[in-house]
Amino acid sequence: MQLRSNLILYGDNMKYLPHLPSGAFRLIYIAPPFNTGKVQRRIRIRATASENGTRIGFGNRKYAVQTCPSPAYADDFDDYLAFLRPRLIEARRLLTPDGSLFVHLDYREVHYVKVMLDEIFGRDCFMKALICACAGSPDCSLNRRL
Template sequence: MLNRIYFGDNLAIMKSLPAESVDLIYIDPPFNTGKVQARTRIHTVRSAENGDRTGFGGQRYVTIRVGSSAYVDAFDDYLAFLEPRLLEAYRLLKPDGSLYFHIDYREVHYCKVLLDGIFGRESFINEIIWAYDYGGKPRSRWPAKHDNILFYAKNPRHFTFNVEAIDREPYLAPGLVGAEKAARGKLPTDVWWHTIVGTNSREKTGYPTQKPLGVIDRIIRASSNPGDLVLDFFAGSGTVGESCLKQGRRFILIDNNPAALEVMRQRFAGVNEVEWLDWNGR
């Protein structure tokens, strides 16, 4: 089948998909911060007379606002919103499939209890900590510089985990392990140090909560095989789709935010293997 990108309510779309048809699910749902998440994209043009900022070599530039992306990240009952979607996720996973649930410190404890109830506590494999060091640092508490990724297997005794396909990291003390091991590197632990998508990064799409391709690549390499089907039903900027295209997996992406669909249309422009489906306009 072609890769699919759906515009519409993820719950209704998931209910239309066949049971046990998906090999891997990664989701990065809204974190329920109560804030409007937004990013504004700008373009600068050199202007000695009207410039509002100074650039390289002291040149003056005028700033032009070219667009923005935003969504409201707040729910009156966050777990009630998630539960039917996670029940559908469980139904859609193949018997050897896995779910990676990306969340932050505000909600992770409640979400784990919810997932334990759906998958079973024995199906909880890992809590991955994605650590970064970017942004403001409050002086009244320890700065929060990590996200949590909960890893569940539908069958904890039989699930895909390609340990040899995982990218390796340098040893902190290579002199203690010998030249051969040092050259090969070590497997990552459950703490992943990876920068966020920087303002000037080539990855940057302008979507507010875009996650780094390196983090998604690691998950997809480890927990799926070439030709497998990967689902992201909070697709956002479409990073899961880009990773799948690069690594020979198929994908289904779902989002109900017009700004997300616009970002994905730009991201996948020229890709012929994508079917665009407007569920709202059925």
């Protein structure tokens, strides 16, 4: 597969990863599904300028908002690590020797994936864990009283 700037490949990444050249990337960022056990969907809207609109936008213009059909997926894996492992093995192959991999996960799977990453890359390759505070999220334990 020929690499080009601004190339977007749509679909399951395992369809494309094996065809990319080894050692071609200095940075890989992946944000796989979190295995929440829930159906995930992103609500999409279409805003149209309208004097009767209920949403205020740039320059105090009013917009009417319409909800659009949105894709959804079941974020529930019987064997999450088996789903993720071949993708991480491909990521290892695709990285340059001085490359970095960022894996965006939540608390459900991060510890299991960290052990798997140690197996694939070696424990000495681990650099840092970035922990994001989620104080504004309704799911965040920081918001719950003990």
